[in-house]
Amino acid sequence: MKNDNDGVYGDHISHEYNDDLAALSADFLKMGYMVEEQLTNAVTALIESDGQLADEVRTRDKTVDKLELELDEEATRIIARRQPAAKDLRLVIAVIKMVADLERVGDEAKKIAKFAMTLSEEGQAPSGYVEVRHISSHVLVMLHDALDAFARLDSEQALRVMKEDKIVDEEYKAATRTLLTFMMEDARNISRCMSVMWVLRALERVGDHACNVAEHVIFMVEGEDVRHTSVEKAEKLVAS
Amino acid sequence: MNANENIVSEAGRPEEKVMAMKDPIEDAANAQSAPIQEGKTVGKPYVDDPKYKLRNVEVFYGEDRAIKDVSLDIARNQVISFIGPSGCGKSTFLRCLNRMNDSIDICRVKGDILLDDENIYHSKKDVVELRARVGMVFQKPNPFPKSIYDNVAYGPRIHGLANRKSDLDDIVEESLRKAGLWNEAKDRLHSIATGMSGGQQQRLCIARAIAVSPEVVLMDEPCSALDPIATARIEELISELSESYTIIIVTHSMQQAARVSNRTAYFHMGHLVEVNETNKVFTAPEHKLTESYITGRFG
Numbered sequence: 001m002k003n004d005n006d007g008v009y010g011d012h013i014s015h016e017y018n019d020d021l022a023a024l025s026a027d028f029l030k031m032g033y034m035v036e037e038q039l040t041n042a043v044t045a046l047i048e049s050d051g052q053l054a055d056e057v058r059t060r061d062k063t064v065d066k067l068e069l070e071l072d073e074e075a076t077r078i079i080a081r082r083q084p085a086a087k088d089l090r091l092v093i094a095v096i097k098m099v100a101d102l103e104r105v106g107d108e109a110k111k112i113a114k115f116a117m118t119l120s121e122e123g124q125a126p127s128g129y130v131e132v133r134h135i136s137s138h139v140l141v142m143l144h145d146a147l148d149a150f151a152r153l154d155s156e157q158a159l160r161v162m163k164e165d166k167i168v169d170e171e172y173k174a175a176t177r178t179l180l181t182f183m184m185e186d187a188r189n190i191s192r193c194m195s196v197m198w199v200l201r202a203l204e205r206v207g208d209h210a211c212n213v214a215e216h217v218i219f220m221v222e223g224e225d226v227r228h229t230s231v232e233k234a235e236k237l238v239a240s
Numbered sequence: 241m242n243a244n245e246n247i248v249s250e251a252g253r254p255e256e257k258v259m260a261m262k263d264p265i266e267d268a269a270n271a272q273s274a275p276i277q278e279g280k281t282v283g284k285p286y287v288d289d290p291k292y293k294l295r296n297v298e299v300f301y302g303e304d305r306a307i308k309d310v311s312l313d314i315a316r317n318q319v320i321s322f323i324g325p326s327g328c329g330k331s332t333f334l335r336c337l338n339r340m341n342d343s344i345d346i347c348r349v350k351g352d353i354l355l356d357d358e359n360i361y362h363s364k365k366d367v368v369e370l371r372a373r374v375g376m377v378f379q380k381p382n383p384f385p386k387s388i389y390d391n392v393a394y395g396p397r398i399h400g401l402a403n404r405k406s407d408l409d410d411i412v413e414e415s416l417r418k419a420g421l422w423n424e425a426k427d428r429l430h431s432i433a434t435g436m437s438g439g440q441q442q443r444l445c446i447a448r449a450i451a452v453s454p455e456v457v458l459m460d461e462p463c464s465a466l467d468p469i470a471t472a473r474i475e476e477l478i479s480e481l482s483e484s485y486t487i488i489i490v491t492h493s494m495q496q497a498a499r500v501s502n503r504t505a506y507f508h509m510g511h512l513v514e515v516n517e518t519n520k521v522f523t524a525p526e527h528k529l530t531e532s533y534i535t536g537r538f539g
Contacts, residue, residue: 012537083495085522085534223524 031067032147038109043136046116057113064106094220101209108202131175142210155221161214168207274528279309283516291316291486297351308510321497324507338374375449379461381441383433395452419447439470459489506530
């Protein structure tokens, strides 16, 4: 993925300042890709009953947490030493907030990995994996697109991510209904279906975090805070 | 590029080298992405019930046009800061507000400058009275080589604001209190003012400016010769004074503008590029040039 941030944040009189902001932006993307990979692996571990892969995901979550701390420290240092203003300030603030979202996505991946381990020990795939497959591929695209919007400073793309979140919410509701019918059909399904339900819930949360990242990207690029506003209103703000 | 090599090859024609050197400030203004339209200021240059109403102001030094078609309102009892790169005209513009430019022979001012709806450049206007209403504080503290007391009492004396010694004493005490200098100065009112520290001298100049009860205080880089603690004191003073005075401050420190002012105006090569609430200017400026300046870049 191309990182355009160097061009936009790299033209200060102070070269060191350029380097600081470029490093912040690059480290954020690094954390983003790592979280993306964690989520992909967690879902694969679940669907393919791969206990070892699930275990790797759990271990690697510590690295994600470490990156969160490092990025927060980097951002704090830039504020203390450079007193950033305007778009530089918005970049730093957005990164601080988006890092928290990424860390939570990492936690959700860990949660899914935990269920993958339990379910792989129990053997035999339960029903509901079609839904997991479907929603997971959807939120993975959202997460990727949100990070891509950050890298390319593309608020239009960030808007598309916000819209996708509404669709994921609907899909989650539909999947819950399907799982409920499985449970009603046969009470022996309940325990496993509940596990899958938790996985779906985690994936739905990932969609929310991707949406938050997208909102922060719009703030960063446009200087408009689109949190807690309707997508239509956000569209108008971006267009103006 | 190798600097030494450059000097050798250019040594024969030094003038040409100077001509060829690019001015980053001018470059920025000519850039396709950040054009300046003369007389067009982005943001919110106008307010309701302004203290100063400035319309189509132009200032010339001889043939040179230093201020180009600037229109702006200055709100009552607020702090507005003028920022911009050196030579952008912010100090020139400030000096129009109490006709300090009158003392420069080749300087000409065009356009309307209304203070409470009254044109201050009207031929019958009393400049001395104007300057009593519009006080000024300069970059370097400039106390008179007199006692602390006499510095503050000077204005009230010449304007006949106090009839009795006790009235004058009251004015001196009140002004020094407002300037946050009373506690440090009360026991040495009759020692010479130039013996004080730089920060104290600057607060004395502020006390002297407000002793004649002005309505407006102009400050031309009031803290650039002071240390951070003295600067913080002056800034604290500015926010206190803004409750009863209109304050216009020219500053090179963007952080200072961000800290003390309600509104910020950005000047560039004689143009007023952008005016808005300080919060807006420092988080999401509208004009590319404003953004380039406050974030420490040009181009």
